[in-house]
Amino acid sequence: MNPSHDTLGAADPEAASTLIVVGESLRLLADRYGLAWQATPPGKGLVLQQGGDGLEIAGDPAIYGHPIRADFVTGAVAHRRRFGGGRGQLIAKACGFGKGVVPQVVDATAGLGRDAFVLASLGAEVLMVERVAAIHALLASALAGASADPEIGEIAARLALSHADSASGLAGAVAAWPHEAQVVHLDPMFPHREKSALVKKEMRLFRALAGDDADAPRLLEAALDVATHRVVVKRPRKAPPIDGPAPHHVIEGKTSRYDLYVHRSLKS
Incomplete structure (x- = not known):
């Protein structure tokens, strides 16, 4: 945005x-x-x-519930950095980390930056693109704090931040980044049905700000246009794929999965 x-x-x-x-x-x-x-x-x-x-x-x-903030130094992100499983994590496999391969990644739906920080902690250069002004402000604050932290400053240096709506402005955001958009990661907000299980309070607040990504097909189209190697889409495990071309591969976890749209292989 x-x-x-x-x-x-x-x-x-x-x-x-x-x-x-x-x-x-x-x-x-x-x-x-x-x-x-x-x-x-x-x-x-x-x-x-x-x-x-x-x-x-x-x-x-x-x-x-509690206020939300972006935090790259303490809490869940710090625990995941230390004990999350490194390259064995589903997101790392989906984004193509492998022997001698550290992709350059655009997180086109950055949110609170948790996935982006995990990817940066594994060595990737990552561009976080966030459309909602208030959430972008949280990310900018968190990134400034992390950059000054002696333990994770090196990781923070691999993170960049852009304020743009990826459905319409992804190409411009990537053009201003001094790296190649080898992988574009998407985690669109999945529409919530009121009759389903109660959404936890943090997600309620996030939805109040960001809404549901009704333009997810346009978002996927934009990602496919700018990614040089692959697009990775996180979805609830039983949710349908985003309307558009069928994914080439699927990596499933217990509660979520990654749909992979592959242009060409990532090589060392």
Whole structure:
């Protein structure tokens, strides 16, 4: 999503449309992204604020639970970096890591950057592309913090960040990156049915911001246009593929799978 086009989502239009950047320290950030700002929190809706652990997005705890933030230094990402299985992870296999092969990857639906950081920790140069202004701000904050961390600064140096809507602006984002888009990774938001199991609160907040990716077929088309070697699409294990060409290969896990669209082989 481009900075001038900040329609935040469809899952909770009221919450999304009332996202407010809060606090004197973030006034310039609000101006940079074209987001609404006020000095004190509003009575309802979502807020982008400076929390005790860094920049975060928060809403009604009863609905959304804890605030969300991007974090490349501690928590789940740190645990996954140390104990996640390295190149044995499903995402690493799907993206083509192999003997002597470390692909250059574009994560075209970056979200909170967790998959991108895993790929960078395995040695890949990774471009994170995120369309939602508020989430892009979280990523920029997390990347700045990680770059200054002595333990993971080297990993953070392999991460780049672009604010663009990949369905329409992926080619431009890749053109500005000094690496080849050998692999494009997609993890589109899968439409949630209200009758299915209750979505956990973090995902509710994320959906309020990002909505469902109704333009997933256009996203896949854009990825296929710019990827030089393959496109990798993460899907719920039993979900249908994205409308469009059939995947060439499928790698399945317990709860999710990766659909692979291969142009040519990755070689060392």
